[in-house]
Amino acid sequence: MAKSSARKTRVPRGEARERIVRAAVEAFAEKGFEAASTRDIAQRAGTDQGLLTYHFPSKDALWRAAADRVFGIFESLDDRLASLEHADPKERSRGVIREFVRLMAKHPEFFRFMVDCGNRTDARQRWLVDTHIKPRFEYMKEHGVARVAGIEEAAVPHAFYALAGAAALIFAVAPNCRRLTGLDPRKPDAIEAHAEFIANLVVP
Amino acid sequence: MAKSSARKTRVPRGEARERIVRAAVEAFAEKGFEAASTRDIAQRAGTDQGLLTYHFPSKDALWRAAADRVFGIFESLDDRLASLEHADPKERSRGVIREFVRLMAKHPEFFRFMVDCGNRTDARQRWLVDTHIKPRFEYMKEHGVARVAGIEEAAVPHAFYALAGAAALIFAVAPNCRRLTGLDPRKPDAIEAHAEFIANLVVP
DNA sequence: CAATCGACTTTTCAATCGACAAGGTTCGGG
DNA sequence: CCCGAACCTTGTCGATTGAAAAGTCGATTG
Structure with missing residues (x-):
């Protein structure tokens, strides 16, 4: 413990992915598909844009995950x-x-x-x-x-x-x-x- | 006449501007403000993107002109x-x-x-x-x-x-x-x- | 006829886009 | 202990964005 790094001790599996989907729902609903940027979604989720492409192969796939959530x-x-x-x-x-x-x-x-x-x-x-x-x-x-x-x-x-x-x-x-x-x-x-x-x- | 250039002989004032507004209404309605690009609007109007910034100081101004038309x-x-x-x-x-x-x-x-x-x-x-x-x-x-x-x-x-x-x-x-x-x-x-x-x- | 203006096109700019590659960090199982 | 896999960060790519500068050309004017 007491490491200088304030890094979190490893969040449970899928926790960040969950935040990303929630942020995607919010951003897509607010701005529409094309106007909502992956960087904006990442920021709302508290991470970077690179992590989105790790969890989802494309913006389209992320949108579908968000739609699943919405419905x-x-x-x-x-x-x-x-x-x-x-x-x-x-x-x-x-x-x-x-x-x-x-x-x-x-x-x-x-x-x-x-x-x-x-x-x-x-x-x-x-x-x-x-x-x-x-x-x-x-x-x-x-x-x-x-x-x-x-x-x-x-x-x-x-x-x-x-x-x-x-x-x-x-x-x-x-x-x-x-x-x-x-x-x-x-x-x-x-x-x-x-x-x-x-x-x-x-x-x- | 018979010039090799297919240039039109000068259209009446505001004719191209009119086409731009119509194209803007169409594009903004279809894609929303941010997702509709000025180049897409220009193409629908049959001109180049440069002409948009000549007739309208900004994309926002063009959008307001389109909104005036819509209402x-x-x-x-x-x-x-x-x-x-x-x-x-x-x-x-x-x-x-x-x-x-x-x-x-x-x-x-x-x-x-x-x-x-x-x-x-x-x-x-x-x-x-x-x-x-x-x-x-x-x-x-x-x-x-x-x-x-x-x-x-x-x-x-x-x-x-x-x-x-x-x-x-x-x-x-x-x-x-x-x-x-x-x-x-x-x-x-x-x-x-x-x-x-x-x-x-x-x-x- | 020369100068000039308005309408339009082309080129260029920094900023941002989605996607990807490469590397770092952390954890569980051998 | 260590090693592979999962998770996450950083950096970079070509393409596209809104905006603006520079160039073109016909019509108008003096």
Whole structure:
């Protein structure tokens, strides 16, 4: 001990990698794929850029790891929705929507990932749709609001994007909303107000 | 004539500048501010990067010119809304919403500009909010759906972002929607279907 | 006709990008 | 004890970035 070097005693395996993924999620959500530099991500993670290329063969691979992380947020949603199974249809629909809004508020990075590569047609966009968005879309079609609120088959895409946009936009552009309206959508009160507003919109 | 040089005989003043702004709108909407390079914009406009710095002192200034252009789309909306003045309140609300959705479909770049700098807190975001978004927000508060649909004052920010997100997201991530659902939201049928869906949502 | 100006192109610059190579440090197992 | 593997740092590569300087050329003016 007592070495002059303040070096840490070796962090557990994968600890730095974990920090890198977290920093990547943050940076990609904030700036988009191309504008977020690997050096910026490394700095947020408290390491150097060289370590990124050690843990991930390319920036693209790092982005995919970050996307995996982002879409993992839905696992917590499934548990919460299960507790609503016993409620009556109308109140259950409202509960589902409220939980979805709360999730978007807690993880605005989901919306930003989706929008960032949403109008591209490259491999990254195809990968994101096929591996992450599609399963969620199917899940919503089967267990979501569609059946309860009585939405016909052809309107499902419209409902999907309308709900996602209505629920998430205000949190994805929180500084914008704060400056424009004076309301900070990140505050708990505002989150609940938005959840209630969207629930009233979809299930009056 | 018949010079070997294919040089054009001098285009009218500001013609190239106009092409540059149009190309900038396209590139900024597609990739975001930082990821859109001035050379890419120049190529879309059919000129060189040097001409950009001749017409605009900086990339930031070019972006502001592009933003001015993007928010100019609302002028055409005002005319269309005026023709709805005589309708009864409920049908007028539905008409306003439908026109708004059609506008978002025609100009998805609006939504992308808004989201791209929506979660920053820098000078660009402040400029966009103060010069362009705020007037639109106030306009909607006075003449928009708020009064007709009976939305209380405190819910106006929620309504604003919910409507914007619900109406515009599907068009802003059109390739995403196409791959995910098979529906191309850029087609006229899909646009009308989305307009009808959103109108039914807000004014049942 | 000569001078000049505005519009545009070409060249160049330092800074930064993603990727990679080479070396250093630390730890567990033989 | 030591040795290989895992983890991490440093240095460097060509390519690309925004910006600016310098050069080109047609139209205008005096």
